[in-house]
Amino acid sequence: MRRSRLPAILAALVLAFSGLLAGQAAAANLLANPGFETGSLSGWTCSNAAAVATPVHSGGYALAGTPVGSDYAQCSQTVSVQPNTTYTVSAWVRGNPVYLGVTGGPSTWSGNSGAYNQLSLTFTTGTQTSAQLYLHGWYGAGTYYADDVVLDGPGGSTPGTPGAPGTPQVGGVTANSIALSWGASAGTVTGYRVYEGATAVATVTGTTATVSGLAACTTHSYAVAAYNSAGESPRSAVATATTAGCVDTGLPKHALIGYLHASFANGSGYVRMADVPAAWDIIDLAFGEPTSVTSGDIRFTRCPVTECPNVESDADFVAAIKAKQAQGKKVLISIGGQNGQVQLTTTAARDKFVSSVSAIIDKYGLDGLDVDFEGHSLSLNPGDTDFRNPTTPVIVNLISALKSLKARYGSGFVLTMAPETFFVQVGYQFYGGSGAGDARTGAYLPVIHALRDALTVLHVQDYNSGPVTGLDNQYHTMGGADFHIAMTDMLKAGFTVANTGQFFPGLRPEQIAIGLPAAVSAGNGYTSPSDVQAAVNCLVEGSGCGSYTLRGGTSPSLRGLMTWSINWDKYYGWEFQNSHEPFLNSLP
Numbered sequence: 001m002r003r004s005r006l007p008a009i010l011a012a013l014v015l016a017f018s019g020l021l022a023g024q025a026a027a028a029n030l031l032a033n034p035g036f037e038t039g040s041l042s043g044w045t046c047s048n049a050a051a052v053a054t055p056v057h058s059g060g061y062a063l064a065g066t067p068v069g070s071d072y073a074q075c076s077q078t079v080s081v082q083p084n085t086t087y088t089v090s091a092w093v094r095g096n097p098v099y100l101g102v103t104g105g106p107s108t109w110s111g112n113s114g115a116y117n118q119l120s121l122t123f124t125t126g127t128q129t130s131a132q133l134y135l136h137g138w139y140g141a142g143t144y145y146a147d148d149v150v151l152d153g154p155g156g157s158t159p160g161t162p163g164a165p166g167t168p169q170v171g172g173v174t175a176n177s178i179a180l181s182w183g184a185s186a187g188t189v190t191g192y193r194v195y196e197g198a199t200a201v202a203t204v205t206g207t208t209a210t211v212s213g214l215a216a217c218t219t220h221s222y223a224v225a226a227y228n229s230a231g232e233s234p235r236s237a238v239a240t241a242t243t244a245g246c247v248d249t250g251l252p253k254h255a256l257i258g259y260l261h262a263s264f265a266n267g268s269g270y271v272r273m274a275d276v277p278a279a280w281d282i283i284d285l286a287f288g289e290p291t292s293v294t295s296g297d298i299r300f301t302r303c304p305v306t307e308c309p310n311v312e313s314d315a316d317f318v319a320a321i322k323a324k325q326a327q328g329k330k331v332l333i334s335i336g337g338q339n340g341q342v343q344l345t346t347t348a349a350r351d352k353f354v355s356s357v358s359a360i361i362d363k364y365g366l367d368g369l370d371v372d373f374e375g376h377s378l379s380l381n382p383g384d385t386d387f388r389n390p391t392t393p394v395i396v397n398l399i400s401a402l403k404s405l406k407a408r409y410g411s412g413f414v415l416t417m418a419p420e421t422f423f424v425q426v427g428y429q430f431y432g433g434s435g436a437g438d439a440r441t442g443a444y445l446p447v448i449h450a451l452r453d454a455l456t457v458l459h460v461q462d463y464n465s466g467p468v469t470g471l472d473n474q475y476h477t478m479g480g481a482d483f484h485i486a487m488t489d490m491l492k493a494g495f496t497v498a499n500t501g502q503f504f505p506g507l508r509p510e511q512i513a514i515g516l517p518a519a520v521s522a523g524n525g526y527t528s529p530s531d532v533q534a535a536v537n538c539l540v541e542g543s544g545c546g547s548y549t550l551r552g553g554t555s556p557s558l559r560g561l562m563t564w565s566i567n568w569d570k571y572y573g574w575e576f577q578n579s580h581e582p583f584l585n586s587l588p
Contacts, residue, residue, distance in 0.1 A: 030079040030151045031133070036061040046075035057092040057116045057147035065136065066143040073144070074136035076103070080156025081131045083235050084501070087153035089133055090120040096142040103132040103473055104428060104496035116147065126501030127195070127223040129156055129164045129234030134473075160230030162187040165207070168194075168224055168239035175216040175245035181208045185226035185233055195223050195235060197388070216245025218453045221494075221505045240494060240505040247411040249456055250328060254584040255281035256577065257416070257459060257513055257562035258569065259334060262286060263301050268521070268567040270308035273320035273331075276566060277574070279581040282330045282416065282457070284370045286565070288360055289340035296342070296349030296401075298335055298356040300364075318364055325367065330414050333360050334370035342377045344397035353401045358408060368414030368456070369405060371447075373398075378423060378443040380433030385500050390446035392433070399450040406454045416457045418515060418562065419444040421465045425490050427497050427504070429469045434499035442497060445504055452507060459513040459562035462487050463525030471495060471551045478525035484514050484535035485548050492539075493552030509555030518563040519572040529579035532561070540587055560584055 032043030036051040037059045049065040056062040065073030081087065091100050094116045101107025105123040125131065133151050137144040157163070166183025173179070180194065184207050194202040194209050201222075202209040214220065219242045223235040260271060262285040276283060288300040303311050312320070321331045335357065336342055344350045357369060381392040390396055406413050427442020448458060462484050467475040470486035471493060477483060494506035516532060517523035527535075538545040542554040561580050563569060569576040 030081075030153065030155060031077055031149055034149045035059050035147055036063050041075065044075045044077050046073070047071055048073040049075050052145075055094065055116075055145060059147070062145050062147035063135065064143055064145050067137045067139055067141060072136045072139055074134055075146075076132050076134040078130050078132045079151060080129060080234070081125050082154050082156055083125050083127050083129065085153060086122055086124045087131070087151060088120065088122050089151050090118055091135060091146050091149040092116045092118050093135075093144065093146045095144040097138040098144040098146060099134075099136050099138070100146075101134055103134060104498065105131070105501070106499045107429070116145075123499060124501045126496065126503060127235040127238060128496070128501065129236070156234050160228070162189045162226035162228055162233040164234040165192060165224045165226050165236045167237040168222055170239055170241040171208075172210075173241055173244055175243055176214045177210050177212040178214065178220060178222075178241045178243060179208070179210045180222060180224070180239065182224050182236060183207065188228050189226045190228040191226070193225050193227060193232070195225065196220055214243050216243055217247065218243050219505060219508070221503065238494075238503050238505070242508050246508075249330075249412070249414060251330065251456075251559070252281055253510075253557060254587050255457075255513070255560040256581050256584060257282040257284070257457065257560060258518075258566040259284045259286045259564050261303070261565060261567045263303050265303060265307050266565075266567065268565070268571040270303055270310055271567050271570055272310065272312050273317055274312070274323065276324070277577060278327060278329075279577045280329065280566060281560070282332065282414070283324065283566070284332050284334040284372075284416070285366075286334050287337040287340050287372065288333050288335045288357065289337070290342050293341045294343050294345050294349055296344050296352035296356070298342075298353060298360065300333060300360045321364055321366070325365075330367040331364075332368045332370045332414055332416065333357065333364070333366050334372045334418070336372040336374055336377060338374055340372075341375050342373055343394050344401060345393050347397065350397035350401045354404045354408075357405060361409070367412075368409070368416070369402075370416045370418060371398075371402070372418040373444075374420060376440070378447070379439040380431070380443050381439070382433060384433035385431065387431075387442070387446040387449055387497055387500070387502065387504060390450075395443065395446050399447055402447070402451055403454070406451075413454075414456045415451065415454055416459065417444070417448065417455065418459055418461055420461045421468050421487060424448070424460050425468050425470075425487055428471075428490065428495045429498050431498045431500055445497065448507075449504065452505075452511075455507070455511055457513050457559050457562075458491065458507060458511055459515040460487060460491065461515040461523075461564070462527075463515065463517045463523045463564075465525060470548075472548060479527055481527070481531040481535040481538070482546060482548060483525075484527065484532065485538050485545060485550075488512060488514055488535070488539055488558075489548075489550050489552050492555055493550075506552055508557075510557045510559050512555070513559040513562045515562045515564070516576070518565060518569040518576040521571070522564050522568040529575065532580065533583050536561075536583070536587070556588060
């Protein structure tokens, strides 16, 4: 966050243009009309496409798609699949850039314009019972061709087994139980099993169940399968719910969150803690930084007089923090930032992180910690593909350190995180541990998931970002309401993590805030107050969403807005504060 920089997300675009896999089409094929030999697009859902007689790879017809305007001529087909099963996808393509992929999973591409060449990939299902294969071109790049498309693997049901149940609906929720109901399966049904991950947590004969014995304020995701003497059905889609009993953090329902340049001026001037307006509900002190990348030894150094002539004394700084806290405000130490690379590669670094961060919190009497790891602080080792059970040391040690800090300070400890989209939402399209490419994509997901029940607010930086694929499988570009709607909806609804088949459950809406630059000089992707508020109205009330449909539903308790930074907001006449604080207060 410290200075403008080239968007890290651009690495995801580099990833999309690398690492083609080769493979042979197998005899089994779950697709209808895979070679377009009907002379039509039957079985496919397409835009700006047709079956053509030339050029073909084999047979008499092939697919021709011509991107027009903002449409990239996608053709897709959805088939039934079995959970926890590996499938192979391939297609022969030619012409301008052609993309082959599975929605929510891997993709590949080719730019060969002279002759047909084969694209191939594999993916493994999680609890899903269907998969959508797609082909598309690129904006304004001209016509592409595809033929002999294959989705190879077992079909989605065994003869005699029931059909998949309906998606579970969450009913009554207490501090230690969650009630579920679902639509009945087709066919003969002996009973139903409720799964959390791979574990059956309830077995019933009807279409309702209550899972009990749960801890307060914990999040759980459930899928349901029917069974009879022939076997078990495909599992339903996943439903997520959180038990009651969450601790009241003392924050307002809709909060204004801002970073305060406490250790540098950054060209925008120094703002004394006592001069921070009362509009700000969480104040993040930027930044605590390590003595070296792998030391885990975090130091917080106040801005020197040579850079910040109006800096206050430590005594006045601490007194001003106490005054803010007396007003109900939360003051946190933010660790990392653009220059503060933190890699907890060893348990010794982990333990030093805990002790040094605790020393900062205790010295200044702070309310908690903000994790603003950027750059190369977090990445995933090859083969580390299960965000629920990570194995990469820098991930495992960070999770352990944050849990230790939470345990040390208790339930009132405020924990926030400020990852870039590259480390969170891009995990829907690319996941770092699952193959070639940038190992950092989605690398925050294991940390968020492990700390989700201790996490106060996640405010992803919706800026300094390239285009990101949303749950509508369209690219969204920063700077307008659409980007904030799509990125925030992903956090609320959850999403399947690319190449893994595993579903990352959404967060509670009160855990989610939108991260924004305060002004044009603060970061790429500045969004006007009117567009920010249009996005919030869509997310909170479901109004003014444009063409986007919320997958996670409305979020009346959306926590609010975060900005980089309070200093830049002052420099630009407090536009962010003056526009958004009364707006947030007016929300229901």
